[in-house]
Amino acid sequence: MICPIHPGKKINVICIEPHGCQKKLCSECQYYHGGDTKQYLPFQRVLNKLKLKSEEFQLYKQQLKEKFTFPDLIKQIDYQLIGVWKDLRESFQKINEGIEDQDIIYLNLMNSGLSPSEYSYSDLEILINILQTDELNNWNKSKSHYFNQSQQATLMLKSEVEKLQQFITEQFQGVLAYKKQQEYDGFLDAKSKSTKTKCQIIYTKFNEIQYKCNGEILQTIIIYDLLNKPQIIKNLDVLKHVHWKGELGNDYKKVGLWTAEWMDTKQIVSCGSYSQNGMKYGYWIEMVKDYFQEMNLLEVGEYVNNLRQGTWKYCYNFEYMYQF
Numbered sequence: 001m002i003c004p005i006h007p008g009k010k011i012n013v014i015c016i017e018p019h020g021c022q023k024k025l026c027s028e029c030q031y032y033h034g035g036d037t038k039q040y041l042p043f044q045r046v047l048n049k050l051k052l053k054s055e056e057f058q059l060y061k062q063q064l065k066e067k068f069t070f071p072d073l074i075k076q077i078d079y080q081l082i083g084v085w086k087d088l089r090e091s092f093q094k095i096n097e098g099i100e101d102q103d104i105i106y107l108n109l110m111n112s113g114l115s116p117s118e119y120s121y122s123d124l125e126i127l128i129n130i131l132q133t134d135e136l137n138n139w140n141k142s143k144s145h146y147f148n149q150s151q152q153a154t155l156m157l158k159s160e161v162e163k164l165q166q167f168i169t170e171q172f173q174g175v176l177a178y179k180k181q182q183e184y185d186g187f188l189d190a191k192s193k194s195t196k197t198k199c200q201i202i203y204t205k206f207n208e209i210q211y212k213c214n215g216e217i218l219q220t221i222i223i224y225d226l227l228n229k230p231q232i233i234k235n236l237d238v239l240k241h242v243h244w245k246g247e248l249g250n251d252y253k254k255v256g257l258w259t260a261e262w263m264d265t266k267q268i269v270s271c272g273s274y275s276q277n278g279m280k281y282g283y284w285i286e287m288v289k290d291y292f293q294e295m296n297l298l299e300v301g302e303y304v305n306n307l308r309q310g311t312w313k314y315c316y317n318f319e320y321m322y323q324f
């Protein structure tokens with residue numbers, strides 16, 4: 001690649017300093033650019049380094065694939081469910097068809113319109129049984145018994161499937177959320193609560209969602225909890241202006257001090273601590289449920305194991321917290 005600034009000179013190094021320069025430099029560019037030689041990487045070294053990184057990356061990818069077998073498990077569950085259901089469905093069908101076949105045998109014999117001399121010996125035997133014994137009554141009785149059993153089994157199965165369905169919808173809310181776009185009614189701010197505004201939660205990547213309302217993206221967040229549904233924040237003013245800051249622990253749960261800031265004013269509107277396993281504890285100051293900025297009404301009180309304890313007091317000023 002030839003340098004656009006110095007014709008005839010080949011671009012052969014990359015500047016790795018994060019200072020917003022042109023990055024691709026020829027030997028002459030390099031001369032004018034100045035600085036430490038360590039900040040220049042020759043192209044070949046860049047390629048070698050990338051190759052190493054890529055190998056490392058592939059190795060880790062492979063290790064994870066060996067460690068986590070859930071994609072195979074999902075396939076396995078698929079086969080299990082489909083297989084067992086197919087067997088069952090076909091068996092029920094066979095039972096039903098068998099009963100129907102027997103009915104047809106009786107009906108054909110009785111309605112054939114043949115003269116008795118034309119029947120085979122075995123058919124005649126059945127005919128005589130129909131006429132002289134309880135053959136049909138007995139068959140009707142056992143038929144009703146088979147139907148009853150099949151019905152009971154099917155109802156039992158239906159109820160178990162409903163339980164499984166319920167379990168899946170309850171336990172996998174977050175996972176299921178990936179399939180369809182979530183919509184909910186929000187309101188522009190606490191003062192105009194009665195005016196509903198349609199909002200959407202859109203997955204832009206598997207782990208990134210956007211809260212969108214009237215075409216405007218109000219917030220983009222990375223989600224770490226794939227199993228639970230993303231939080232629904234109805235107060236769009238809060239959604240748009242409040243920005244949380246804090247640290248995540250090893251398992252991506254919130255740990256230590258977290259603060260929420262109203263972005264335009266830099267005012268702190270919520271603050272408190274999370275334990276090592278992501279539970280709120282100790283004194284917290286939080287926005288009231290229908291918070292709006294002009295009034296800045298906050299609540300202060302104590303959390304134990306993520307649950308509010310004792311009496312919570314209203315306050316208008318963040319400083320209030322330090323009176324405890």
Ligand SMILES: [Zn+2]
Binds near residue numbers: 017022
């Ligand atoms: Zn540079």
Ligand SMILES: [Zn+2]
Binds near residue numbers: 004005009025029030
């Ligand atoms: Zn140049």
